[in-house]
Amino acid sequence: MFIQLVIIRHGKSLWNQLNRFTGWVDVPLSQDGYLEARKAGTILKRNRIVFDVAYTSLLKRAIHTLWEVLKEIDMSWIPVYKSWKLNERHYGALQGLNKEEISKKYGKDQVELWRRSFKVKPPMSSDHQINKDIQYHMMNEDLPRSESLEDTLNRLVPFWKEEIEPRLRKRERVLIVAHGNSLRALAKYLENMSEDAISKLNIPTAKPIIYEFDRNVNVINRYYL
Numbered sequence: 001m002f003i004q005l006v007i008i009r010h011g012k013s014l015w016n017q018l019n020r021f022t023g024w025v026d027v028p029l030s031q032d033g034y035l036e037a038r039k040a041g042t043i044l045k046r047n048r049i050v051f052d053v054a055y056t057s058l059l060k061r062a063i064h065t066l067w068e069v070l071k072e073i074d075m076s077w078i079p080v081y082k083s084w085k086l087n088e089r090h091y092g093a094l095q096g097l098n099k100e101e102i103s104k105k106y107g108k109d110q111v112e113l114w115r116r117s118f119k120v121k122p123p124m125s126s127d128h129q130i131n132k133d134i135q136y137h138m139m140n141e142d143l144p145r146s147e148s149l150e151d152t153l154n155r156l157v158p159f160w161k162e163e164i165e166p167r168l169r170k171r172e173r174v175l176i177v178a179h180g181n182s183l184r185a186l187a188k189y190l191e192n193m194s195e196d197a198i199s200k201l202n203i204p205t206a207k208p209i210i211y212e213f214d215r216n217v218n219v220i221n222r223y224y225l
Contacts, residue, residue, distance in 0.1 A: 002220060003168050003213040006049060007176045007183055010065040011036035011206040019099050021122075023091030024144075029061050036206035037065040041072020043208055043225050052172040053079050055164060057086040057179060065206065066177040084143075085159035088179035092122040092146030118188075118195040121148045149198065153185035160186065168217050183209075190219050 011033030015022045029037070050073065056062045063082065070076045094102060094114065103111045114122045124146040144151065167174055176183075180203050188198045190211065203209070212221040 003171060003215070003217065004049075005164075005168060005174050005176070005211040005213070006044070006051070007178070007186070007209045007211065008040055008065065008069065008207070009180050009183055009203045009205050010059075010062040010177060011040075011068075013061045015096075016205070021091040021094040021097055021099060021102075023088055023095040024059070025095050026059050027061060029064050033061065033065070033205070034068060037068035038072055040065075040206045040208050041069040044069065045073045047225055049073075049208075049225075050173060051075060051078055051175045053081070053167060054175040054177065055081050055083070055086060056177045057088070057182065058082050058084045059087055059179070062086070062177050062179060066175075069175070069177065081163070083159060083163075085155050086176065086178040086182050089149060089152040089181040089185075090125075090144040090147040092125045094122045095125065116199045118149045118198060121146045121151070149181055149185055149188075152181055153189060156182055156185050157189050160189070165217055168213060187222075191222070 010029070012030050013022060013027045013033055014030050015025070015027045017030050017032070054066055054070065056066045066080065067076070070078065070080075091114075099111065099115075113120045164174060164176070176186075178186075183203050184198060184201055187193065187201060187203070193201070208225040210221075210223050210225060211219060214220050
């Protein structure tokens with residue numbers, strides 16, 4: 001019997017609709033985002049998928065998506081663990097800016113590098129306002145001010161190995177609700193994807209993705225519900 005994991009990117013946020021770089025800014029879900037989250041829960045319920053534990057980030061768009069999913073499958077009582085390690089990548093000085101306007105200023109090729117490459121970081125933010133939020137129990141200087149996808153992977157993989165993989169090895173049924181880039185980083189690690197392949201991977205909002213593993217937690221299948 002294979003081991004199963006479900007991952008879901010949060011529903012559309014208000015800034016997704018405004019085409020802004022969001023990153024660590026704690027933007028809420030839009031009304032469409034809430035509807036997407038409920039639909040994801042309905043899909044899981046229809047497929048009779050249940051969970052023992054859930055993980056999410058410290059950002060409300062992911063947390064609220066998880067709440068809606070658990071409500072739909074009537075499993076609000078399962079343990080939920082939150083960690084900044086599952087946060088979206090930090091977009092540095094780009095956070096809050098419109099993607100089309102930035103493309104006009106810096107050129108589409110440069111913006112595409114910032115968005116899709118594995119190693120390139122956006123310009124570093126000089127504003128620590130986001131990082132001083134009380135939800136982060138770390139010294140401000142320890143928090144990122146800009147991240148590449150590689151940086152996101154490097155903070156996520158230890159968390160995966162220490163917290164999530166051991167649960168899968170015990171055959172616990174795990175749900176992760178996170179963000180486009182934190183889930184892209186996880187996909188790169190789990191599937192050993194090349195930098196070119198990961199640059200082309202897009203994870204849509206609120207579409208449940210199933211990972212199936214062998215007993216050694218090696219990926220044997222990935223598909224959308």
